[in-house]
Each structure stands twice: as structure tokens, then as C-alpha cells.
Amino acid sequence: MSALLDVKNLTAGIEGKTILNGLNLTVNPGEVHAIMGPNGAGKSTLSSVLAGREDFEVTGGSAEFDGKDLFDLDPEERACEGLFVAFQYPVEIPGVSTTNFLRTALNEQRKYRGESPLDAMDFLATMKEKMKVVEISKDLTSRSLNEGFSGGEKKRNEIFQLAMLEPKLAILDETDSGLDIDALKTVANGVNTLKNENNAFIVITHYQRLLNYIVPDFVHVLHEGKIVKSGDKSLALELEEKGYDWIKDEVVA
Amino acid sequence: MEQTRIDESLKQVCREIAGEEASSNVGKVRSASAARFAESGFPHRKHEAWKYTNLNALLRDATTDEQHDFGSVPQWCYTVSDVCLVFVDGEYREDLSNLPELAGVSIENSRTSPALVESLKGKDAATDLHSVADLALASSEHGGVIRVTADFDSTKPIAVVELTSGAKVQHSLWHSMVCEANSKAEVLYVQQGTSGTSVLANSLLSVHVQANAQVDVTKVQFGTSGTLHVDSTVIHQERDSRAKLVTITTGGKRRNNVYMGLGGEGAHSDLSGLTLGSGSAHIDNNTVVDHTVPHCTSSELYKTVVGGKAHAVFSGKVFVREHAQKTEAYQSNRNILLSDDARATSIPQLEIFADDVRCSHGSTTGQLDEEAIFYLRSRGLSHDKARALMLHSFAAEVVEHISNEHIAETVLQAVEQQLATM
Numbered sequence: 001m002s003a004l005l006d007v008k009n010l011t012a013g014i015e016g017k018t019i020l021n022g023l024n025l026t027v028n029p030g031e032v033h034a035i036m037g038p039n040g041a042g043k044s045t046l047s048s049v050l051a052g053r054e055d056f057e058v059t060g061g062s063a064e065f066d067g068k069d070l071f072d073l074d075p076e077e078r079a080c081e082g083l084f085v086a087f088q089y090p091v092e093i094p095g096v097s098t099t100n101f102l103r104t105a106l107n108e109q110r111k112y113r114g115e116s117p118l119d120a121m122d123f124l125a126t127m128k129e130k131m132k133v134v135e136i137s138k139d140l141t142s143r144s145l146n147e148g149f150s151g152g153e154k155k156r157n158e159i160f161q162l163a164m165l166e167p168k169l170a171i172l173d174e175t176d177s178g179l180d181i182d183a184l185k186t187v188a189n190g191v192n193t194l195k196n197e198n199n200a201f202i203v204i205t206h207y208q209r210l211l212n213y214i215v216p217d218f219v220h221v222l223h224e225g226k227i228v229k230s231g232d233k234s235l236a237l238e239l240e241e242k243g244y245d246w247i248k249d250e251v252v253a
Numbered sequence: 254m255e256q257t258r259i260d261e262s263l264k265q266v267c268r269e270i271a272g273e274e275a276s277s278n279v280g281k282v283r284s285a286s287a288a289r290f291a292e293s294g295f296p297h298r299k300h301e302a303w304k305y306t307n308l309n310a311l312l313r314d315a316t317t318d319e320q321h322d323f324g325s326v327p328q329w330c331y332t333v334s335d336v337c338l339v340f341v342d343g344e345y346r347e348d349l350s351n352l353p354e355l356a357g358v359s360i361e362n363s364r365t366s367p368a369l370v371e372s373l374k375g376k377d378a379a380t381d382l383h384s385v386a387d388l389a390l391a392s393s394e395h396g397g398v399i400r401v402t403a404d405f406d407s408t409k410p411i412a413v414v415e416l417t418s419g420a421k422v423q424h425s426l427w428h429s430m431v432c433e434a435n436s437k438a439e440v441l442y443v444q445q446g447t448s449g450t451s452v453l454a455n456s457l458l459s460v461h462v463q464a465n466a467q468v469d470v471t472k473v474q475f476g477t478s479g480t481l482h483v484d485s486t487v488i489h490q491e492r493d494s495r496a497k498l499v500t501i502t503t504g505g506k507r508r509n510n511v512y513m514g515l516g517g518e519g520a521h522s523d524l525s526g527l528t529l530g531s532g533s534a535h536i537d538n539n540t541v542v543d544h545t546v547p548h549c550t551s552s553e554l555y556k557t558v559v560g561g562k563a564h565a566v567f568s569g570k571v572f573v574r575e576h577a578q579k580t581e582a583y584q585s586n587r588n589i590l591l592s593d594d595a596r597a598t599s600i601p602q603l604e605i606f607a608d609d610v611r612c613s614h615g616s617t618t619g620q621l622d623e624e625a626i627f628y629l630r631s632r633g634l635s636h637d638k639a640r641a642l643m644l645h646s647f648a649a650e651v652v653e654h655i656s657n658e659h660i661a662e663t664v665l666q667a668v669e670q671q672l673a674t675m
Contacts, residue, residue: 051631052630052631053627054627074630074635074636075627075630075631076630076631076632076633076634076635076636078631079630079631079632079633080633084632085631087628087631090628091622091624091625091627091628092625093622093625093628093629093643093646094646094647094650095643095646095647095649095650096642096643096646100642101629101632101642102632104634104638104642105629105632105633105634106633108633108634108635108638109633112633144646161632165632165633
């Protein structure tokens with residue numbers, strides 16, 4: 001089976017400053033990967049580069065997504081190919097309702113794949129079903145996208161979009177930051193319901209807490225722009241206990 | 254100082270009108286207005302409220318075209334309304350209008366109709382009625398007179414359509430409306446200019462909203478390069494009345510003056526506007542919301558999207574007079590610039606003389622939010638689609654203020670068409 005995401009020796013940065021410095025990562029369908037690391041390790045840069053944020057520059061290495069050169073694709077093409085990033089800071093878009101936006105997004109993706117657009121009835125039926133998964137209220141989906149949403153509501157809305165768009169690979173960029181335990185459980189529960197043998201998740205986090213609820217198959221430690229240690233879920237617990245300093249020491253040694 | 258022939262000849266016309274003997278009320282109003290215009294002419298740029306719109310300069314190369322066509326009345330104006338009054342170059346066109354025997358609506362002679370003056374009740378409070386409104390009062394030949402009684406019962410709006418052919422260098426029109434106590438009415442006011450000429454279309458709508466009456470006025474202003482539109486709306490509200498004015502402008506050269514006087518306790522005003530300007534469009538919205546008594550509320554939202562070398566101006570003044578305690582007045586102006594050469598000028602002004610009030614105003618001007626566009630792209634929308642969705646949403650917020658859903662639907666289509674070219 002070929003990998004869903006294959007990142008090789010990736011170097012990237014912003015405004016001439018190198019942040020990712022030879023990163024390697026392979027993700028297969030059905031897997032959940034956690035990427036942990038201290039502030040400044042390059043976690044957000046990694047998700048930005050994979051999502052296609054234009055202010056970041058890829059200076060070396062490669063990334064293949066489902067057999068295609070990821071860096072050859074525009075952000076919208078990546079989305080249509082099945083890549084989804086749940087952002088750390090979802091943008092507020094006044095005037096655009098979540099419902100209207102998602103119908104447009106879903107049908108754009110279907111068009112890309114040569115499928116006919118979902119009619120209003122089918123769309124609403126799908127929406128109703130997925131709203132249950134993330135316990136999101138009708139009130140929230142009819143409001144302007146993220147406008148005036150609490151931190152927890154924004155993150156839940158990201159997972160709701162994930163549920164609606166059914167990507168092959170979802171990257172959760174510090175989705176757990178700033179969430180209370182109830183919101184965290186709701187988010188994790190949504191991810192666990194959506195997880196199957198054909199899709200994969202990359203969970204980027206600063207805290208081990210989320211990994212009590214979304215159990216990773218692999219845990220990677222990001223430090224100074226590259227993955228310096230990989231292990232199973234016990235690595236996350238070790239990090240929680242000892243902090244990141246011992247990793248740094250180990251790397252230096 | 255530069256003066257064009259139009260300005261001078263209009264002053265001369267007004268001098269003559271002012272000299273006519275006036276015995277009736279309407280005659281006196283006309284004559285006084287004429288005298289004022291004969292004195293002042295078009296507002297000078299030194300006049301703060303006219304800093305960005307110099308009528309003399311805009312009409313410097315005024316040209317007419319006798320052969321020019323006035324186009325056609327948009328079909329939807331007939332279908333959404335029961336009554337449709339059509340004017341071409343300031344003249345009423347019975348052949349194009351639809352005026353059934355319906356109590357309350359008539360076309361009257363501006364020189365003699367007492368009904369016209371009735372709508373101007375409270376005009377003295379409007380201390381700075383612009384000279385262009387004086388020009389309309391003085392020189393309009395005839396105009397629509399709408400009287401809405403409490404038993405007026407139409408679910409359809411009354412439509413007024415003004416077209417310009419380019420055959421006359423200038424024309425003025427004055428329409429008036431009296432909404433009697435406890436009545437409810439809707440007006441659709443459509444203006445369409447012409448291209449290939451350079452002429453002035455000057456219009457005034459004066460509305461008197463009596464106690465507990467409700468009026469919705471929707472102005473749809475299609476822009477064209479050849480007509481300079483100067484449009485004034487003067488609304489006076491009595492106790493517990495509700496007035497709503499929505500102005501949608503899709504381009505052209507234009508100055509809109511709005512005066513909303515809240516003169517009775519418990520009155521509410523709702524003003525909103527959407528301005529779309531591309532090419533060399535020049536659109537100047539000047540509004541005054543005047544709270545003169547306690548316990549009134551007003552809300553104002555003006556939005557602008559400009560591209561090309563277009564310039565949009567929003568200048569909004571809110572007065573809260575000394576006795577107008579417990580006033581709630583909100584104003585917001587939001588502008589999006591689509592090009593480096595497009596300009597938006599925003600001048601919000603609050604003048605508050607009472608001490609127990611809730612007022613706020615806000616103004617923002619910027620480009621489309623690239624972060625938001627990236628967010629939409631990351632969900633599968635192309636750059637163009639993301640941009641269109643954001644512009645649509647920005648504009649739709651104003652269109653949603655239109656109460657009549659048929660008008661709102663048609664306007665939204667026109668707005669989308671315009672946005673697609675920007």
C-alpha cells in the first residue's frame with residue numbers, strides 16, 4: 001500500500017528564515033500521528049506549508065500526497081484532493097453562513113472530482129447527520145462563519161467542516177489549545193467517529209491531554225524544524241512527565 | 254471663480270420664478286426656494302458637505318444628444334408594483350406608466366398643488382436643505398404625489414421610475430409623500446441614467462410620516478456615465494413612526510442627500526446604503542439623522558465596494574439635540590477597496606448635545622481580507638469563487654434590509670452582476 005502523505009527532507013521558512021530543516025514524515029491510510037514539540041519547533045509552519053499558505057516558502061525536499069506532488073497544487077486543489085487542515089485560529093468571515101459556505105465548498109470539491117452537485121435536500125440531510133457527530137447546534141451553522149464564536153465553538157466548527165468534507169488526510173493544528181475539557185472531549189469524540197481505515201489524521205499539539213482521547217499510532221517529537229524522535233503513545237506520556245528538555249539534551253548529545 | 258453656463262442659466266431661471274407673484278402656499282415655497290438658489294447657485298466646494306463633489310466641474314462639459322434613447326423601464330418595476338409612475342427627462346409619461354384609479358396617488362402640477370407642500374412639514378428644522386433641493390422645489394414642473402391613508406391596503410409597493418435620455422441638459426423633479434397616521438406603505442424608486450452625454454438629473458422626494466405610520470423607501474440607482482444624478486430625500490417623522498430607507502447604487506456619477514428628522518417621541522429610522530463603483534464612478538452619499546426629541550432610535554449602515562479609479566464618499570452626521578434624551582443612534586460605514594486607485598472617503602460625525610443617550614459610530618476601510626480568502630480556498634473554493642462569495646456576503650447584508658422580497662431578489666441579482674465585473 002502506498003503512503004497517503006510522504007514528506008522527504010523538507011526545508012521551508014518565512015521571510016528568508018529557515019524553520020523546517022529536513023523534516024521526514026510518512027503517513028499511511030488508517031493511521032493517527034501525533035506531532036508534539038515545544039513552542040518554536042515548527043509545528044505551525046508544518047501545517048501552513050502543507051495547507052499551501054503563500055507567505056511560507058518551500059526551499060527543499062518534497063511532499064507527495066496520494067501520489068501527487070503537493071507543492072504543485074494550489075490550496076484549493078489540495079483541499080479537493082482530500083487534504084484538510086483544522087486551523088489553530090479559524091478566520092471569522094462576516095456575512096457568510098456556515099451552511100452556505102459548506103454547500104459551496106462541498107460542491108466545488110465534488111465538481112473537481114467530476115461528481116454532480118448535491119441538491120439542497122441531500123445536503124441538508126448530510127448536514128443534519130454530521131451535526132450530531134460534533135454536537136453542533138443549528139443556531140451555530142446559520143450564523144456567520146466563526147463570527148462571534150467562542151474558542152470552543154470555532155474548533156468544533158472546524159471538526160464539523162471536517163465531518164462534512166470527509167478528507168483523506170486531516171491535520172489538526174493545535175485544535176486542543178484553549179479548549180476546556182468538555183469541548184476537548186467533543187472534538188476528540190468527533191475525530192474518533194470519523195476515523196476509518198481509509199483516512200488518516202495528523203494531530204499537532206503542545207499538550208499530551210488530547211492524546212488521552214484521540215489515541216495515536218505514532219508520536220513524533222518536532223525540534224528545531226525536524227522530527228528528532230518517534231515512538232508509540234507512551235512517548236507522549238514520557239514527554240508529559242519529563243517536559244521537552246530531555247529531548248533537547250538527547251539531541252545535543 | 255469658475256461658473257458654467259448651466260449654473261448661471263439655472264440661477265437666471267430661479268430669479269424669474271422668484272419674481273413671479275405668489276399667493277398660494279406652494280407658490281410661496283417655490284418662490285422662496287427659487288430666491289435662495291438664485292443667490293447661491295450650486296454648492297461651492299468650500300461648503301464642507303460638498304468638498305468632494307463639485308457640480309460645476311462635473312458639468313463643465315455638459316452635452317446633450319437629441320437623438321438619444323432613454324432606454325426602457327426595467328420590466329420588474331411593473332411586476333412588483335400596482336402603481337408605476339414613469340418620468341423621462343423630468344416629464345411624466347402616461348403611456349409608460351401604470352396608474353389605476355387608486356385613492357392616494359396622483360400626478361400634480363408642482364406650481365399649484367397644495368399636496369406637495371404638505372409633505373414638507375417640519376422643513377424649517379432642516380436647516381441645511383441643500384441648494385439642489387431648493388432647485389428641485391423651485392423648478393420642477395410636476396411630480397408624483399402620494400397620499401397614504403390608514404385604510405390604504407396594498408401589499409405591493411408604489412413604483413416611481415425616472416429615466417434620462419440625454420436630450421435635456423438638466424431637469425428637476427419633486428415628488429412628495431404624506432403617510433397619514435397609522436398607515437403603512439412601500440415605495441420603490443428607480444433611477445436610470447444614460448451614456449454618451451453629460452446631463453444633470455436633479456430630484457427630490459419629500460416624505461412626511463405621521464403618527465404611528467410606517468414607510469419603506471427603496472431606492473435603486475443604476476449608474477451610467479452620461480448622467481450626473483443629484484438626489485435628495487427629506488423625511489420627517491412624527492410620534493411612533495417608522496421609516497426605512499435603503500439606497501442601492503451600482504455606479505455612475507452621483508450625489509445623494511438624505512435628511513431624516515426624528516420629530517416625535519418613539520420614532521425609529523433605519524437607513525442603509527450599498528454603493529458599488531468601478532471605472533471612473535463618483536458616488537457621494539451625504540446623510541443627516543436629526544434627533545430632536547427624546548426616546549427615538551436610529552440605525553445607519555452604509556457599505557461600499559469600489560474598484561478601478563472610482564471614488565466613493567460617505568459623510569454621515571448624527572445630531573442629538575439638547576432635549577433628545579434617551580436617544581439610541583448607531584452608525585456604521587464599511588468600505589472595501591478592490592484596486593490601488595480606488596478611493597473611499599469616510600466622514601462619520603456625531604454631534605451630541607444631550608447627556609443621557611446611547612450612540613456609536615464606526616468606520617472601516619480596507620481590502621478584501623486575504624486571510625479569509627485563504628481560509629475559503631483551503632476548503633476547496635477557487636480564489637475567484639472565494640472572492641465572489643465574500644463580496645456577495647458583504648453586499649447582501651444591505652440588500653437584506655429591503656423588506657419586499659421580490660425587490661430584494663431582483664436587486665441582489667443586479668448587485669451580483671455588477672460585482673462580477675469588478
